[in-house]
Amino acid sequence: MARTLAEKLWEAHLVRRGEDGPGGTEPDLLYVDLHLVHEVTSPQAFDGLRAAGRRVRRPDLTIATEDHNVPTTDVELPIADPVSLAQVQALRKNCAEFDLPLYPMNHAEQGIVHVIGPQLGLTQPGMTVVCGDSHTSTHGAFGALAFGIGTSEVEHVLATQTLPLRRFATMSVTVHGVLRPGVTSKDIVLAVIAEIGTAGGQGHVIEYRGSAIEALSMESRMTICNMSIEAGARAGMIAPDATTFEYLRGRPHAPSGAGWDTAAATWSELRTDDDASFDREVVIDAATLTPFVTWGTNPGQGLPLSERVPDPARIADENERAAAERALTYMDLAPGTALRDIQVDTVFLGSCTNGRIEDLRAAADVLRGRHVADDVRMLVVPGSMRVRAQAEQEGLHEVFTAAGAEWRSAGCSMCLAMNPDKLAPGERSASTSNRNFEGRQGKGGRTHLVSPLVAAATAVRGTLSSPEDLPEER
């Protein structure tokens, strides 16, 4: 029977198919090839192991790093916040006790879990990848089945290297055609979420396909898969191809020698059968897309930058109208305001969505020879220390600092504001991150989600902008 890529990966990782039991059909038991661990969602899982006298079944398929709450300045000093420090120390103690590899602060490989996995070559096509973080869907860009889990499941994977799961439904998002210049994969995914809604992908694995997706770099593909969870989906994936193989070749944990040939032959088979069908199909024409920004407090509340803040009175659905009214009150926006006229205080460039080297290069190209507007602060937070080192080798840090932006160390930073990088109450940001929820970037903070190009142009003009809005002269 014809199968989708997601279905093939599911079958390939079946430890045990669920049988009929006293509670009805049991879930399937799936094997996990790679488990990423960080300081925030793991301490209670390790406590659970200790309480039950269990060990970590496969330390060699587990990797830990410190990313969510670490500061991005003065990283050589001890963490000033005692609660954050205790959490990071708990991770170090747990990794030592259970013999897990850990990339701590200041290590050359430290960074956001979803940036370092691909960068090290640990994320490979056909694998199952999990982490106690919803943006684990990022790794699906390699044709992996990758999804976020809760702390109880983290404990379960540590103890058994498996997870009991119900089969996901399948959905295809096909993006045909060619993107216009200045339109990025961030704009694609924001447009997809606005189209299908924050619950549109619920229970589904989304496979992104079509010529516009095939034309994307690996890093751009990661941006799209990353935000699948914002459409409510369990995972997002893109079938591996030559772009995927080229990205992986030579990475520290990628196969080499004869192993590479075997792996590449296996990976080449990983695609949805031509006659397979999806439970739901969405088609988008790339040529219709333009830079996209959010105006509300969930990632589905977005519009092209050329549009105006919507009028809730025109929304038919009662719940959506109430949500829009509430969002506009929180965001302090009036219906009919041109999105391009919205002034920001802060621009955040970073996160597992857009904190990779290509994102930094794109923003630096806009900022080169230009300056961040008065009264705007711009934070540039590389997704990993390796991204930071690469950017410095290319001189990008000098472009950012010359433009008046702050050049930081790696971490999740202002994406979720667990560390000192926060918006003050009432402050407004243009952010390359993934969530514009109330208070996400700091209590009372207001977030507009944007691409790195829009972030950089916004920093220069001080209002939501695309590079086209900037004067040619630098």
Add this chain to the structure above:
Amino acid sequence: MEPFNNHTGVGVPLRQSNVDTDQIIPAVYLKRITRTGFEDGLFAAWRNDPEFVLNLEPFKAGTVLVAGPDFGTGSSREHAVWALCDYGFRVVVSSRFGDIFRGNAGKQGLLTAACAQPDVELLWKALETEPGTTVTVDLQARRITCRDIEVGFEIDDYTRWRLIEGLDDIGLSLRHVDDIDAFEADRPGWLPTTLAR
């Protein structure tokens, strides 16, 4: 996990859709390394508002939360479930739940009862007309009763069984350790390990 059969407690109407897990518990509360004591973080930003439903008597003593569609979207933080449980909630009713949140709730004995939106509206009206009204949730029968209202709810058979029995997932999976061993023995050798190279 404590077995769950049925529960009766004060119902709390939360007339809001898309209650993401950042609203249920903001990230600043996620730095703790304990598994209990998260009740102060529950809806922390909203509880600053004296008019917020949980600041009103008699809803403060609520144990059954009746929320708008798409409850628990966003971040995978299980702290959202812990905060609801620590506050005293045993049941959340909504027409749709975020997938990860719903999975997490099932691991912790918090019942997520999926009702049709018109039924949620009926419950809201009843709870708002007479604040402090109790709601009875019968997991065995998949029924919610509140005064003269009686509505059904959805939950998958297996989660229902696990909740009723109070069973721990890890223990269940470890019954199949032979299958895990066999699967591992067949994994290709070129698959990556995380050990330093």
